[in-house]
Amino acid sequence: MKIGVLALQGDFAEHIVMLKRLGAETVEVRLPAHLEGLDGLIIPGGESTTIGKLAVDFGLIEPLREFGRRRAIWGTCAGAIFLSKDARRNQPLLGLMEITVQRNAFGRQVDSFEADLAIPELGERPYHAVFIRAPIIESVSEPARVLAALPDGRIVAAQQGKLLATSFHPELTEDSRFHEFFLTLAR
Secondary structure, eight states: OEEEEEOSSSSHHHHHHHHHHTTOEEEEEOSGGGGTTOSEEEEOSSOHHHHHHHHHHTTOHHHHHHHHHHSEEEEETHHHHHHEEEOSSSSOOOOOEEEEEETTTTOSGGGOEEEEEOOGGGOSSOEEEEESSOOEEEEEOTTOEEEEEOTTSOEEEEEETTEEEESSOGGGSSOOHHHHHHHHHHO
């Protein structure tokens, strides 16, 4: 299994550590040629506007869209925004997932928090999620579906075929279940 991590900006190194722990071969993706031979791609957290602008500058937007039509992509936090059809502002988006996302939905950095989530796809044990200046998935349209929500109903994870979006940062925990789930989508 060969998984790329978009390494333009953000916390890509933490995803690479987790993937290597699970036995996956990893590639830092910065140019379209780096997508060749990958089974899947993770778009990490960071700053979604910056990720989008750099993707435009490096000629990655169309290659990433094409990759996402055939292969698995997982966007965490800013990556989820970048995958969405709509972020309610003018910024470069891949537009691959039928989700609408609100940036920084919980407030500033000081408003970051952690929460235990029920995610049936990951088993019985709650998943401890880390939210840092996190977006909220405001709406999910077919063929996408909700994977997880906070107790108040706000959506924090969605799936659409081989595409995955999470508002939180699984790479900042010791729990590898979300990365394992992504690897099953990439197979």
